[in-house]
Amino acid sequence: MIVAVKTNSKKRLIIKIISLVAVVAMLIAYYFYMSHEYEQKAKAENEKKLQQVEKKKIKDKKKKLERIIYREIETAVDLIGQEKVIDVKLISNKALIIVDPDTNLDALNVRYGTMALIKKGIKDIKIAIDLKYIIESKYNDK
Numbered sequence: 001m002i003v004a005v006k007t008n009s010k011k012r013l014i015i016k017i018i019s020l021v022a023v024v025a026m027l028i029a030y031y032f033y034m035s036h037e038y039e040q041k042a043k044a045e046n047e048k049k050l051q052q053v054e055k056k057k058i059k060d061k062k063k064k065l066e067r068i069i070y071r072e073i074e075t076a077v078d079l080i081g082q083e084k085v086i087d088v089k090l091i092s093n094k095a096l097i098i099v100d101p102d103t104n105l106d107a108l109n110v111r112y113g114t115m116a117l118i119k120k121g122i123k124d125i126k127i128a129i130d131l132k133y134i135i136e137s138k139y140n141d142k
Contacts, residue, residue, distance in 0.1 A: 065135060068134075068135055069095070072095070072131060075111075076097060076112075079107040080097065080108055081103065084102075085097060093131050094129060095131055096127070097129070098124050099124065099125050101124055105118060112129055115129060115130045117129075
């Protein structure tokens, strides 16, 4: 007995083409999905780098301002004489320097003029130096 199986090659060809189109469509969809994911990661990394740069700039500004303030107070203390200084404090935009009552303040008056407010008491002399204008002028110079 001979058995003959008749195959429909057109149906198989159509199934193969449909399968191939489906696989290609899946690969294309996967490609676009992954490119979108990598783009999101790249944006996140760029934003992170920008934030780090901004933080570094702010940190550098803070250091620069700190150096300016420190040098200005150091100059004021040198003009007064370090052995005469009792205490130094920073209060908002002013440097408060407390010195002995017998201190010569002529050099300080010449350098700071009206930016140095001086209050003489029995026990000490309090000097408030306005740092705002000094910082603005020196910060913009550098």
